[in-house]
Amino acid sequence: SELLKMEHLVKYYGNKTSLTKALNDISLTVEQGEFTAIMGASGSGKTTLLNCISTIDRPTGGKVWIDGVCTSELKKGELADFRRNRLGFIFQEFNLLDTLTAFDNIALALQIQKCPHDKIKEKIEAVAQKLGIREVLEKYPYQLSGGQKQRVAAARAIITHPSLILADEPTGALDSKSSKDLLESLKLLNETEHTAILMVTHDAYTASYARRVIFIKDGKVFHELLKGTEERRS
Ligand code: ADP
Ligand code: ADP
Numbered sequence: 001s002e003l004l005k006m007e008h009l010v011k012y013y014g015n016k017t018s019l020t021k022a023l024n025d026i027s028l029t030v031e032q033g034e035f036t037a038i039m040g041a042s043g044s045g046k047t048t049l050l051n052c053i054s055t056i057d058r059p060t061g062g063k064v065w066i067d068g069v070c071t072s073e074l075k076k077g078e079l080a081d082f083r084r085n086r087l088g089f090i091f092q093e094f095n096l097l098d099t100l101t102a103f104d105n106i107a108l109a110l111q112i113q114k115c116p117h118d119k120i121k122e123k124i125e126a127v128a129q130k131l132g133i134r135e136v137l138e139k140y141p142y143q144l145s146g147g148q149k150q151r152v153a154a155a156r157a158i159i160t161h162p163s164l165i166l167a168d169e170p171t172g173a174l175d176s177k178s179s180k181d182l183l184e185s186l187k188l189l190n191e192t193e194h195t196a197i198l199m200v201t202h203d204a205y206t207a208s209y210a211r212r213v214i215f216i217k218d219g220k221v222f223h224e225l226l227k228g229t230e231e232r233r234s
Contacts, residue, residue: 006028021219027062038199050200054166094152154182
């Protein structure tokens with residue numbers, strides 16, 4: 001079934017004399033559990049699109065629904081809860097808290113949800129096992145490689161079982177070996193946890209891990225690829 005729907009999404013920056021149409025009428029739907037990449041050159045509108053979906057930015061026009069919730073109708077006070085409960089985030093620059101261990105970075109969202117300590121430990125060990133980061137859980141971000149940091153960020157994103165993980169250039173700061181490890185990790189999470197992933201990238205290798213690739217140019221969808229011949233999950 002449908003997880004994400006965008007209708008006639010428009011985002012303008014600037015004013016009458018200097019107007020940038022960052023998003024110029026985008027309509028898309030993404031199914032539950034889908035692994036999707038948004039590809040496009042620098043300046044094509046990828047980050048703007050992701051920010052409008054993630055409620056970090058507000059579109060100038062059009063609507064976004066996630067899990068049937070129209071995000072533009074959420075009140076300011078509801079937005080933080082909505083993001084925390086439904087969405088997971090992975091950023092190019094990791095965005096881990098430097099003063100917390102990997103374990104505590106991953107645990108944070110669960111602590112906010114008042115999850116009992118035993119349960120937190122159990123959940124984190126299970127996901128760390130999957131992502132190959134068990135041995136770094138007691139380390140601080142500065143003690144980790146870029147690849148390890150991004151797998152910790154992936155663990156943090158998945159730990160609350162969001163419906164959708166949004167990733168902005170997740171391999172942008174990684175070498176090719178670490179990129180491959182991260183993408184294998186994301187693929188595993190997508191397949192075993194059935195979490196939908198929407199990832200923005202300008203890198204073809206990164207996009208190759210997605211089953212569906214949507215190409216944008218000048219704020220418009222201009223091409224789409226759907227890999228594999230198997231039935232789409234519904
Ligand atoms: P991408 O992520 O594909 O590189 P962006 O979404 O960052 O593209 O940008 C799309 C277009 O919108 C670009 O022309 C960019 O310069 C412009 N843009 C993005 N953010 C802003 C902003 N805050 N103010 C003005 N223009 C912006
Ligand atoms: P990326 O290609 O990864 O999106 P950019 O350097 O294009 O990175 O943009 C980073 C951020 O800077 C954007 O998400 C946007 O908020 C802001 N930005 C981009 N272009 C402009 C612009 N022309 N004016 C103001 N802010 C901008």
